[in-house]
Amino acid sequence: GAVVSQHPSWVICKSGTSVKIECRSLDFQATTMFWYRQFPKQSLMLMATSNEGSKATYEQGVEKDKFLINHASLTLSTLTVTSAHPEDSSFYICSVRWTGSVYEQYFGPGTRLTVT
Amino acid sequence: AQSVTQLDSQVPVFEEAPVELRCNYSSSVSVYLFWYVQYPNQGLQLLLKYLSGSTLVKGINGFEAEFNKSQTSFHLRKPSVHISDTAEYFCAVSVQYGQNFVFGPGTRLSVLP
Numbered sequence: 001g002a003v004v005s006q007h008p009s010w011v012i013c014k015s016g017t018s019v020k021i022e023c024r025s026l027d028f029q030a031t032t033m034f035w036y037r038q039f040p041k042q043s044l045m046l047m048a049t050s051n052e053g054s055k056a057t058y059e060q061g062v063e064k065d066k067f068l069i070n071h072a073s074l075t076l077s078t079l080t081v082t083s084a085h086p087e088d089s090s091f092y093i094c095s096v097r098w099t100g101s102v103y104e105q106y107f108g109p110g111t112r113l114t115v116t
Numbered sequence: 117a118q119s120v121t122q123l124d125s126q127v128p129v130f131e132e133a134p135v136e137l138r139c140n141y142s143s144s145v146s147v148y149l150f151w152y153v154q155y156p157n158q159g160l161q162l163l164l165k166y167l168s169g170s171t172l173v174k175g176i177n178g179f180e181a182e183f184n185k186s187q188t189s190f191h192l193r194k195p196s197v198h199i200s201d202t203a204e205y206f207c208a209v210s211v212q213y214g215q216n217f218v219f220g221p222g223t224r225l226s227v228l229p
Contacts, residue, residue, distance in 0.1 A: 004159075006159075034216060042221070042222075043206060043219045043220060043221045043222050044160075044206070044217075044219045045219075046216050046217070049216065091157075093159050093160065095160075104150075104162075104165065105210075105217060106162070107152070107159040107160040107161075108159050109158055109159040110157070110158065110159045112157065
């Protein structure tokens with residue numbers, strides 16, 4: 001399987017500020033990465049699909065101007081939460097699509113964002 | 117579109133007892149099925165997957181699941197649970213090229229001493 005890292009593992013920021021979360025594929029090149037959000041005691045909801053070298057595809061209801069995704073290299077995708085509000089507090093998880101099998105995804109450890 | 121149902125939001129079970137976590141799905145096309153485990157404040161770890169072939173799939177940590185196409189189910193089982201199995205379990209489906217997963221709402225397994 002693939003090894004996926006996220007940084008930071010947790011972050012606290014003030015309302016109105018922006019925070020960047022990194023997702024790295026450590027042992028293979030990932031053309032496609034996914035960003036999920038998980039609220040407490042809920043399931044994962046797909047926010048967007050990040051494709052290397054092109055614009056991300058956002059799911060319905062996700063504000064693309066608020067959640068900026070940059071997939072600048074085959075091993076790194078970043079999610080920037082702009083002008084964060086307390087309701088953006090959540091657990092953000094990225095995943096990479098395993099190129100060895102187009103049906104599989106491997107998940108990062110997640111980033112806990114708390115907006116005060 | 118696909119959907120996943122996990123009927124049990126919480127399953128308490130005593131240590132060394134067997135457990136079954138239920139998963140049903142709906143889809144108009146063939147699906148690939150996955151079970152993931154999530155420990156507190158951690159990401160998801162793949163337990164097992166069904167892509168094709170044998171309908172009985174064995175995974176890590178002694179878990180197994182059986183794909184039943186007629187009942188559109190993919191229930192997860194373990195014959196004897198440990199305290200360390202306490203976690204959230206998610207069933208997920210994917211179609212074709214794994215563009216995205218559809219996750220079930222999750223089942224909280226609590227193993228009691």
